[in-house]
Amino acid sequence: MTQNGRIVALVVAALAAIGGVLMQAAGKDGGGFPLFLLAAMIAVGTVFDAGYLERRRRPRGTWQLTAEREIDHQSGQILEVWYDPISGERRYLPTGERPD
Template sequence: MTQTGRIAALVIAGLAAVGGMLVQTSSPAGGGFPLLLFAALIVLGTVFDAGYLARRRTSRGAWQLTAEREVDHQSGQILEVWYDPVTGERRYLPSGERPD
């Protein structure tokens, strides 16, 4: 998520939390809990998304070449398999190329 998207998500979460508190305190039956839960889910999703991106950024350059080789049936090229142990991602690249 971009920085602008993160800010927008947190603004929406703040508005939902304020709305939920207003509904909860103003009506005798409550009813603001769903908005408060919605706000909490947005905040948790935004926080964990930032952590996921940080982990992905730290894995740059950690690619390992495996012993696996594949043949691309369309081009006939031999593809080497690269593996990132941090994320578990695999990339199939033409022989001699490195992942970015």
């Protein structure tokens, strides 16, 4: 999940939790509990997303320089292609720069 997707999911979970608490407080039949439970599942699933935790634990410096080169047609710079074998992500950076 992307960083923006994670933020949206947590905002939706927070709004659902607030709605569940308000429904529970307003009614006597426990109608807000399922909404609160759904919010809790969304929050836990988002926070403990396996891909997110794996990216947080991975050591720095896993990027590998490939033999590929590209030309940025806007700036005319030569770009080197860096590859992360853990996530499969590729980055195109000007010659001499390293990914973080």
